[in-house]
Amino acid sequence: MDESELQQRIEALLAEHPPATTDRLDFLHARFDAGLAWVHFPEGLGGLGLSRSMQPVVDKALHKAGAPDNDPQRIGIGLGMAAPTILAFGTDEQKQRYLRPLWCGEEVWCQLFSEPGAGSDLAGLATRAVLDGDTWTVNGQKVWTSSAHIADRAIIVVRTDPDQPKHAGLSYFMLDMHDPGVEVRPLRQITGEAEFNEVFLTDARIPDSDRLGEVGEGWKVANATLSSERVAIGGHAFPREFGMVMNVAKTWRERPELRTPETHERLMRGWVDTEVARITATRLRQKLAAGVPGPEGSAMKLSFAKINQELSGLEVDLLGDEGLRYGDWTMRRPTFVDFFGQDAGFRYLRAKGNSIEGGTSEVLRNVVAERILGLPTEHRVDKDIPWKDLPR
């Protein structure tokens, strides 16, 4: 299908379901059924089997026509992580059942991977699932779960065979967050907010029909989820002076009285680092478009964490006495967190998480050193021992 045929399809959708007079959810359903939800998905599942690069054509045209969107920020985990995994590993029935309400925002998804005892070492996780008939009973605790308090479904990795070495005994499921065995508690962070949650699972029930992939294949499926996340993150272009530098530069221009030689030096270093990261990200996209694998992804995350932390720290210093103030310590439970929003103190504190979430900078340096530079891997003493026999 070429672009003009795609345009015709968009026009037909808009003609049959005029956004001005159509109920929001009805419009989203119609858009999904017309294959215009995510065009790179297969026909019948909200897509048309086209290249991902055609999606902006649809998004721009519908935005221009005043059509409602599916509030992608609210359902980011569903779109970025659950959906690609369901598409890759789901049965036809699972795809039919879950993808449409996921994309339309009728079911919000969250991700239950990390545990208090399994952070960087995710494959060591301890939440157990035991099969009884055709239903699994799940017990354990998950942590760092964004959106758990508004979620209807979760993707979850659990241990189904403790006699296997840690990577081999895992399985991957879709969990009903409304199950009586699921308890969600806010996890308050250093910012004062509870953007994340702890999720306690006590005899939570999952029908075997909600398993993704084979029993024991959970690690493989989880890795597919995590690499989808990286594709979603790496695919964005960003403009010059974007991100943490934006606010500092604005303050610098508007408040000449705050300027000092030392903060100027730090600002210019941060500006240069941000611009160099922008150029590197642009080159990475050009490589991907040319079919050349770019190994810089992990290195880019290291850079962004460092840049965000340095510039948000600079901003507090630049503000001087005003930097002593903080917007609001009230415990809130946001459904979406803007790293660059709120005030300088919030940004400073929130940026501390950038070198921890989604792979700590220490683990990423190992990844870069081992997979890109070919240096020897760390000793993995636990890799071939049955999980139940590991010291803990």
Place this chain on the structure above:
Amino acid sequence: MTAPAEVNLLPDDVELDLRASVRKVLEKHAPVEKLNAMYDGTDDVTAPLWSAFVELGLPGLLVSEDLGGAGASAREAAAVLEELGRAAAPSPFLTSSVVATTVLATLGDTEILPALASGEQTAALLVGAPVGLPADVLLVPDGDALYAVRGATCTPVTSLDMTRPLAEADLDGAERTLLSADARAAVDAGLLAGAGLLAAEQVGVARWALETTIAYLKERRQFGRVVGGFQALKHRLADLYSEVEQADAAARYAAATLAAGDPDAPVAVHVAASYCSEVAVHATEEAVQLHGGIGMTWEHPAHLHLKRAKADALLLGTAESHRAALAVLVDLPAPAAG
């Protein structure tokens, strides 16, 4: 503030071929022993290497075809400089074939450029002292005017980086010809191209340091194991890799905007110059440290690259001066004096 340019940041086949040819002649003419000998007063590299460059048509890369050049762009010149940096080799390519050539081309010169393009003569822009050698013609600014000076007395100086021979120029009694009474823009263009493409040389220096250090740490054994397996070293190399990749992207963007004559070129150059010069120094300092004792020896080439990196960081503006120039271009003014 100018807008970012939409430019291709990936190498094409022409660039890859050029790079391979240049690397080959550098391997032949600039081995470590001969580079070391330059510090002891024997230069057996510059002349034969320049002859090989002439055979490849490199001196005229940035000269138009009607003046006997190749009519190529800053992208190809950047590829040559990256290889020169990798080898830490001496060459008038930057001073003559990039800076002086850009100044003269911007002025519309047709007298001197053919000789520079053919490699028969070399030129250098005299900004501050000392000046890069060899140089048959000095381009000497005087206020807004620019003169061509021949027959100046050039006295070689002992420099921190002897692989870039420098001299004190005495202009007394030398023949002086006015090239232009209003050459400020041309001189600026030459310095901008020079700083932008020096960034490519710095990437070459840095990449050599990174690759050489990784290769060594994969072989060197202490405490019964390969030292590259120690996490303290792995993490330093991972950070260095990240810096070098980003420096590479920044230098490519600078070369691409210069090649396209894009209005964003000045921003791109100051970004690349400030970033790449610090990365080259950091990479070579890490190379010396992570090689351990061998990195401190005369015999090991790490010192050649360290000296090149440190001298490059002063050559066409310090990182700090490039950030100061950038601050003006992107409307982030320095605090008012006083």
